[in-house]
Amino acid sequence: MADDSLRPPFQNALLRGGLAAQRVRRAWWMAAPMLLVLAAVGAWPLLRTIWFSLTDSELSNLGDYAFIGLENYVGEYGLLASAEWWQAVGNTLLFTGLSVTLETLLGLAVALLLNQASRLRTLLRAALLVPWAIPTVVSAKMWSWMLHDQFGIVNHHLLALGLIAAPLAWTADPQLSLFSIVLVDVWKATPYMALLILAALQMVPEDCYEAARVDGVPRWQVFRRITLPLILPGLLVAMVFRTLDALRVFDLIYVMTSNSRDTQSMSVFVREQLIDFGLVGYGSAAATCLFFMIALLSIIAMGLMRRTFERAAA
Amino acid sequence: MPLATRRTLLAMLFTGLALLGLVANTRAADTVTISIACSGVGQELEFCTGAAEAWARKTGHALKIVTPPNDASERLALYQQLLSARSEKIDVLQVDVIWPGLLGSHLLDLRPYAKGAEAQHFPGFIANNTSHGRLVAMPWFANAGLLFYRSDLLQRYGQSVPATWEELTASARVIQEGERVAGNERMWGYVWQGRAYEGLSCNALEWVASHDGGDIVEADGRISIDNPRAALALTTAAAWVGRISPTAVLNYAEEESRGVFQAGNAVFMRNWPYAWALAQAEGSAIRGKVGVAVLPKGGGAGRHAAALGGESLAVSKYSRHPAAAADLVLYMTSAAVQKDRALRGSFNPTIAALYQDAEILQANPFMGELLATFTNAVARPTSVTGARYNQVSHHFWNAAHDTLSGKATAEQALARLEQSLKRVSRRGTWR
Numbered sequence: 219m220a221d222d223s224l225r226p227p228f229q230n231a232l233l234r235g236g237l238a239a240q241r242v243r244r245a246w247w248m249a250a251p252m253l254l255v256l257a258a259v260g261a262w263p264l265l266r267t268i269w270f271s272l273t274d275s276e277l278s279n280l281g282d283y284a285f286i287g288l289e290n291y292v293g294e295y296g297l298l299a300s301a302e303w304w305q306a307v308g309n310t311l312l313f314t315g316l317s318v319t320l321e322t323l324l325g326l327a328v329a330l331l332l333n334q335a336s337r338l339r340t341l342l343r344a345a346l347l348v349p350w351a352i353p354t355v356v357s358a359k360m361w362s363w364m365l366h367d368q369f370g371i372v373n374h375h376l377l378a379l380g381l382i383a384a385p386l387a388w389t390a391d392p393q394l395s396l397f398s399i400v401l402v403d404v405w406k407a408t409p410y411m412a413l414l415i416l417a418a419l420q421m422v423p424e425d426c427y428e429a430a431r432v433d434g435v436p437r438w439q440v441f442r443r444i445t446l447p448l449i450l451p452g453l454l455v456a457m458v459f460r461t462l463d464a465l466r467v468f469d470l471i472y473v474m475t476s477n478s479r480d481t482q483s484m485s486v487f488v489r490e491q492l493i494d495f496g497l498v499g500y501g502s503a504a505a506t507c508l509f510f511m512i513a514l515l516s517i518i519a520m521g522l523m524r525r526t527f528e529r530a531a532a
Numbered sequence: 533m534p535l536a537t538r539r540t541l542l543a544m545l546f547t548g549l550a551l552l553g554l555v556a557n558t559r560a561a562d563t564v565t566i567s568i569a570c571s572g573v574g575q576e577l578e579f580c581t582g583a584a585e586a587w588a589r590k591t592g593h594a595l596k597i598v599t600p601p602n603d604a605s606e607r608l609a610l611y612q613q614l615l616s617a618r619s620e621k622i623d624v625l626q627v628d629v630i631w632p633g634l635l636g637s638h639l640l641d642l643r644p645y646a647k648g649a650e651a652q653h654f655p656g657f658i659a660n661n662t663s664h665g666r667l668v669a670m671p672w673f674a675n676a677g678l679l680f681y682r683s684d685l686l687q688r689y690g691q692s693v694p695a696t697w698e699e700l701t702a703s704a705r706v707i708q709e710g711e712r713v714a715g716n717e718r719m720w721g722y723v724w725q726g727r728a729y730e731g732l733s734c735n736a737l738e739w740v741a742s743h744d745g746g747d748i749v750e751a752d753g754r755i756s757i758d759n760p761r762a763a764l765a766l767t768t769a770a771a772w773v774g775r776i777s778p779t780a781v782l783n784y785a786e787e788e789s790r791g792v793f794q795a796g797n798a799v800f801m802r803n804w805p806y807a808w809a810l811a812q813a814e815g816s817a818i819r820g821k822v823g824v825a826v827l828p829k830g831g832g833a834g835r836h837a838a839a840l841g842g843e844s845l846a847v848s849k850y851s852r853h854p855a856a857a858a859d860l861v862l863y864m865t866s867a868a869v870q871k872d873r874a875l876r877g878s879f880n881p882t883i884a885a886l887y888q889d890a891e892i893l894q895a896n897p898f899m900g901e902l903l904a905t906f907t908n909a910v911a912r913p914t915s916v917t918g919a920r921y922n923q924v925s926h927h928f929w930n931a932a933h934d935t936l937s938g939k940a941t942a943e944q945a946l947a948r949l950e951q952s953l954k955r956v957s958r959r960g961t962w963r
Binding site: 279476493495 | 608612613634635637638727728780782783919922930937955958
């Protein structure tokens with residue numbers, strides 16, 4: 219402790235002695251139940267998955283396996299040599315990039331609109347939440363029907379408007395399917411972004427705007443110089459949450475296009491290997507890679523956010 | 533109502549329930565509850581429940597019907613999870629013809645219970661259901677790919693039932709053009725199953741086998757798929773897409789193709805026998821205008837090839853009442869129940885003797901011919917690939933789908949497939 223000298227001497231003595239140790243011990247006891255629960259639901263499954271990834275375990279005979287080192291990761295039959303895995307990584311990154319960008323832009327637009335004082339605002343805010351409140355499986359199934367090539371309502375209206383000449387196979391056409399999935403994800407997650415950004419917008423002090431109005435600053439400049447810097451921390455938090463969520467996307471893709479290689483995300487790949495192919499060892503290796511990828515991105519994002527916050531505070 | 537009375541009432545209710553539970557428990561000493569997982573596709577659930585209830589009435593045991601997901605891959609995933617967790621929740625399960633190799637280690641050997649009853653069934657099916665010398669499932673109904681045709685249209689255009697794929701392509705084109713000129717613009721020549729799923733593996737295996745292009749993986753484990761005959765077979769099929777088959781066939785499973793055919797918008801269809809009863813049902817647009825034949829040969833030198841399908845019933849090794857569960861399986865796969873299913877649901881028996889039964893032949897005139905089809909049916913390479921069959925099939929249908937959708941030529945797709953299969957099999961060892 220650098221500032222020990224500032225404290226009265228008797229307190230220092232007490233802290234160094236029994237009282238401090240007692241407090242520390244008590245703190246551990248208080249935290250113990252939570253730590254145990256975390257270990258049981260978080261650390262144990264994670265460590266088990268990492269252990270399985272070093273074995274040749276198979277679902278049809280889980281008890282009987284051998285330690286094979288890093289064979290599931292590297293080498294001729296390893297994950298890193300599998301074109302399908304890299305396609306899944308690519309699909310996931312493309313999906314994440316596209317959906318988070320669109321959701322941020324649309325969410326910002328919606329939040330700016332909702333930030334205008336109006337009697338409708340409360341109602342709109344509630345209505346906005348509907349897509350977010352629907353379970354993903356339900357909305358994915360709903361959109362699958364709406365996008366169906368034979369009797370889907372989307373094709374019906376596009377045909378009626380003369381925008382397309384023949385029905386499009388939204389979820390089957392390899393050129394369209396990932397785009398369709400991004401579309402549904404944007405529909406679902408934009409409200410979430412909008413609400414988080416709206417919360418940030420309402421924190422911006424009114425007097426900044428008043429001063430700008432007095433000085434006659436143009437609206438675009440007000441947005442660029444006042445609004446955006448002030449909501450940036452909130453915006454970044456929302457974007458990081460969405461990114462981490464999007465990287466482990468599973469339900470939407472699995473319901474809409476199942477195991478199709480054109481849209482397979484990393485999580486869908488993991489499930490396919492683990493369950494459909496019964497390769498517990500290999501699938502666990504993929505799950506471990508997915509975990510470390512997300513962990514790494516979270517650490518980078520947290521570092522970047524801290525820098526932004528510090529700059530905003532300075 | 534005062535609180536006290538409400539409490540007393542509740543207490544009485546619980547005591548009553550507990551007593552009921554005791555009664556149920558004492559009954560359970562001699563009769564047990566068997567849970568059976570039937571598939572719910574079409575009429576299957578109704579027939580499965582009906583037969584199982586008849587058995588329950590006969591033996592006094594109780595039943596619990598579990599309805600697993602309709603999608604076969606989902607059903608397999610559920611079984612795999614339940615069985616690898618050694619769950620005793622399901623005693624009897626319906627297993628597809630390609631699953632005994634995958635699930636075998638979790639299933640009970642039925643040979644001691646069958647007491648020779650297995651000898652009545654098709655030997656090929658019994659061999660398919662034997663995993664490491666154990667009979668893990670009893671055959672329940674058989675399936676084979678069939679060619680359905682519109683007899684009225686063939687007659688009107690003076691075409692005969694095609695014996696080769698070339699003849700089929702030619703007749704399909706003639707009739708499709710003729711019907712379109714006559715005003716039915718939605719008429720197509722041939723519909724089949726082209727979605728990237730297990731059904732495409734069956735379709736593509738039929739094309740390959742009919743051209744004598746091998747069985748993907750031979751019985752000795754050799755990967756044989758990258759050969760010119762297999763490439764010819766896939767190229768032939770790819771040429772149908774957009775010409776005699778709608779482009780959307782690339783996303784058709786069984787029911788989508790039946791939808792087009794039964795609406796009267798296709799001349800030929802490849803499907804399983806179940807489509808017969810539905811096409812001939814009351815209210816069907818093509819009732820009385822449908823014929824069934826074996827699938828065409830690949831050229832004059834080829835052969836007729838139909839993929840073998842079908843379902844069996846198995847008992848989980850983790851069942852608490854294996855004897856009663858095995859008894860249910862033997863009852864449901866018996867000749868009497870299979871005959872009833874054939875008469876009312878056109879399910880194909882797995883017992884050869886039933887194909888000479890007059891009543892069955894009257895209800896399903898095509899079944900007589902099927903006996904030969906079943907004896908020559910092509911099995912998917914499940915026994916040699918064992919637990920890796922799912923991966924093999926996955927790579928095979930993706931290669932076929934890439935060829936059909938024009939993403940790759942047949943030669944490119946098959947060369948890549950061979951590489952993938954070498955990887956899956958660890959260089960052909962299938963270790």
